[in-house]
Amino acid sequence: MKLIIAVVQDKDAPKLMDSLVRAGYSATKLASTGGFLREGNSTVLIGVDDDVTEKVIDIIRKTCRSREQLVTPITPVGPGESYVPYPVGVVVGGATVFILPVEKFLKI
Amino acid sequence: MKLIIAVVQDKDAPKLMDSLVRAGYSATKLASTGGFLREGNSTVLIGVDDDVTEKVIDIIRKTCRSREQLVTPITPVGPGESYVPYPVGVVVGGATVFILPVEKFLKI
Amino acid sequence: MKLIIAVVQDKDAPKLMDSLVRAGYSATKLASTGGFLREGNSTVLIGVDDDVTEKVIDIIRKTCRSREQLVTPITPVGPGESYVPYPVGVVVGGATVFILPVEKFLKI
Numbered sequence: 572m573k574l575i576i577a578v579v580q581d582k583d584a585p586k587l588m589d590s591l592v593r594a595g596y597s598a599t600k601l602a603s604t605g606g607f608l609r610e611g612n613s614t615v616l617i618g619v620d621d622d623v624t625e626k627v628i629d630i631i632r633k634t635c636r637s638r639e640q641l642v643t644p645i646t647p648v649g650p651g652e653s654y655v656p657y658p659v660g661v662v663v664g665g666a667t668v669f670i671l672p673v674e675k676f677l678k679i
Numbered sequence: 680m681k682l683i684i685a686v687v688q689d690k691d692a693p694k695l696m697d698s699l700v701r702a703g704y705s706a707t708k709l710a711s712t713g714g715f716l717r718e719g720n721s722t723v724l725i726g727v728d729d730d731v732t733e734k735v736i737d738i739i740r741k742t743c744r745s746r747e748q749l750v751t752p753i754t755p756v757g758p759g760e761s762y763v764p765y766p767v768g769v770v771v772g773g774a775t776v777f778i779l780p781v782e783k784f785l786k787i
Numbered sequence: 788m789k790l791i792i793a794v795v796q797d798k799d800a801p802k803l804m805d806s807l808v809r810a811g812y813s814a815t816k817l818a819s820t821g822g823f824l825r826e827g828n829s830t831v832l833i834g835v836d837d838d839v840t841e842k843v844i845d846i847i848r849k850t851c852r853s854r855e856q857l858v859t860p861i862t863p864v865g866p867g868e869s870y871v872p873y874p875v876g877v878v879v880g881g882a883t884v885f886i887l888p889v890e891k892f893l894k895i
């Protein structure tokens with residue numbers, strides 16, 4: 572048993588949850604916030620048998636995609652005195668995924 | 680040290696937190712959503728010494744119980760063309776529990 | 788790769804996230820609730836390379852501090868029959884930190 576923790580964009584979370592359920596995998600979603608953009612995103616917990624980890628990773632790859640986001644930095648990025656805030660492009664990835672070992676799994 | 684992650688029904692979360700505190704165990708609750716029912720549930724983090732893991736599991740068993748829930752499926756379940764949505768019973772378990780190994784525990 | 792899970796006070800969460808980002812570390816914040824005080828706090832997930840774990844712990848130490856909080860206990864604490872609820876001081880620590888082993892880390 573492994574616990575997959577995937578941080579995904581809010582836009583992709585419904586598609587991801589739907590695809591997991593249709594493929595017969597259980598999952599739990601938590602609302603979260605990114606440290607850099609300070610925007611809402613989703614953290615999904617998926618407990619899976621060792622032998623299907625790759626299948627679930629494939630579902631994440633198919634449903635979560637990276638997007639470019641325009642951000643107006645708070646601190647000055649350019650040279651010189653006057654500071655004109657202009658938007659910069661930041662690419663937010665499809666998913667940040669941690670696979671953790673599970674010592675014991677119980678259904679009560 | 681182990682980290683117990685328990686996904687429980689919202690109805691049982693207050694009783695579980697109360698029982699843990701009275702028994703002297705610390706815990707942290709996060710609001711979450713189930714993938715299948717799309718309903719709110721609770722994810723509880725409980726960091727415990729190795730030797731009391733079973734005691735905490737017992738508290739979860741005593742405070743979290745399974746319930747039957749009526750769900751009207753979105754996709755047709757019956758045979759034939761016309762689709763009449765009728766409710767089906769789904770049993771939601773008392774708790775889904777992951778016990779994770781902890782390399783280091785710090786109180787700052 | 789390790790996954791650091793830090794439960795911190797809501798007052799310190801913005802400073803912590805800011806310090807992590809400025810130092811080039813990524814993090815994800817989740818809203819949570821403490822079992823004893825039933826008050827809101829923050830659970831921060833920080834995936835880091837093994838060799839910088841201590842650096843991130845230092846940032847947590849510098850930005851999260853313990854505070855005394857007055858709590859009016861629900862159950863009687865004093866001797867005798869009549870129960871006069873009076874506030875008791877509880878010290879809430881700066882951070883409760885779990886460091887978990889990560890088998891695999893993916894950016895999709």
Ligand SMILES: Nc1ncnc2c1ncn2[C@@H]1O[C@@H]2COP(=O)(O)O[C@H]3[C@@H](O)[C@H](n4cnc5c(N)ncnc54)O[C@@H]3COP(=O)(O)O[C@H]2[C@H]1O
Pocket residue numbers: 578604605606607608609610612661662663664665666667808809811812813814815816832833834835
């Ligand atoms: N110091 C910095 N300077 C310049 N650009 C920066 C930066 N920190 C982050 N970014 C960029 O901003 C995107 C959004 O980051 P955010 O922290 O809001 O939202 C993050 C965060 O919530 C989570 N995440 C990523 N890596 C993580 C890690 N190691 N630990 C915990 N959470 C992580 O996944 C979300 C998406 O991350 P992703 O890497 O795809 O996309 C990141 C990255 O491209």
Ligand SMILES: Nc1ncnc2c1ncn2[C@@H]1O[C@@H]2COP(=O)(O)O[C@H]3[C@@H](O)[C@H](n4cnc5c(N)ncnc54)O[C@@H]3COP(=O)(O)O[C@H]2[C@H]1O
Pocket residue numbers: 592593595596597598599600616617618619686712713714715716717718720769770771772773774775
């Ligand atoms: N391996 C895992 N990884 C991460 N989180 C997990 C998990 N197994 C369970 N959970 C979490 O625990 C909740 C209760 O699951 P349980 O299996 O008791 O009760 C389930 C199960 O009896 C049923 N169910 C789930 N998926 C199903 C499916 N594909 N087909 C039919 N019934 C399903 O619906 C109930 C509610 O499911 P829901 O997803 O809303 O809510 C789930 C989910 O949030």
Ligand SMILES: Nc1ncnc2c1ncn2[C@@H]1O[C@@H]2COP(=O)(O)O[C@H]3[C@@H](O)[C@H](n4cnc5c(N)ncnc54)O[C@@H]3COP(=O)(O)O[C@H]2[C@H]1O
Pocket residue numbers: 700701703704705706707708724725726727794820821822823824825826828877878879880881882883
């Ligand atoms: N092993 C663990 N597993 C999971 N989460 C953990 C944990 N240890 C601590 N936490 C989380 O960290 C918060 C602060 O804990 P701390 O021990 O600094 O500060 C605690 C402690 O000083 C005190 N406290 C907790 N339980 C107590 C009890 N049974 N009797 C007396 N004081 C208690 O109240 C403060 C606030 O506790 P609260 O539960 O509201 O909030 C806790 C809880 O959300």
